[in-house]
Amino acid sequence: MTESKPNTPEFTHEIELGEVGKHGKTFRLSANEEERARIAARLDAPSVEKLDGEMCISATKSAIRVEGKIDAELTRECVASLEPMQERVSEDFEIDFLREPPEEMSEEEDLEAPEVHEGSRLDLGELLVQQLSLAMDPFPRKEGVESLAEAYAPPEKLSPFAGLKSILGKDDDNQ
Incomplete structure (x- = not known):
């Protein structure tokens, strides 16, 4: 796995927002082998074999x-x-950004407001990596696989008093 340098984007494709316009423009991205290796390291995955995206941007x-x-x-x-x-x-995904922070808002409104994007450029590669990290299964599990805990755990959890019951000759019905 390739280590990425600090502050070096794993996958970048910056666009100038002024060239996009309100009617929108479509971009197709595909990460190359080196970029996919850096993305895998960032996402703590053994490997990324493919990362493609298509985005329509309007501004x-x-x-x-x-x-x-x-x-x-x-x-x-x-x-x-x-x-x-x-x-x-x-x-599929949709993201909305504001170009400037809104005037005063309550805390509840702030949580629901779109993120603010400052500047005239937008990095579509970084957006794609972020969307991948959000879409990945947080707990990936192979189909039909028994967990190590299930395989090696004792069959049932006994109470610390279970041994006393057997010594005293009592069972659950005769306490």
């Missing part, structure tokens, strides 16, 4: 809208058996 003076689709294939580690497994991500 006005006050807002930016991103509508896209992500298509990815990656190798993950099963949380139950620790074995490598394949995960496929194919998902």
Whole structure:
């Protein structure tokens, strides 16, 4: 796995928002082998075999809208058996940004407001990596795999008083 340098983007494709316009422009991205290795390291995955995306960006003076689709294939580690497994991500997404922070808002309104994007450039590669991290299964598990805990745990959990019951000759019905 390739280590990424601090502050070095794993996958970048910056666009100038002024060239997009309100009617929108479509971009298609595909990460190369080196970029996929850096993305895998960032996402703590053994490997990313494919990362493609298509995004339609529209921008006005006050807002930016991103509508896209992500298509990815990656190798993950099963949380139950620790074995490598394949995960496929194919998902549509939409993101809205404001160009300037809104005037005063309540705390509740602030939580629901779109993120603010400052500057005239937008990194579509970084957006795609962020969407991949959100779409990945947080607990990847191979189908039909028994967890290590299930395989090696005692069959039932006994009470510390279970031994006393057997010494005293009492069971659950005769206490």
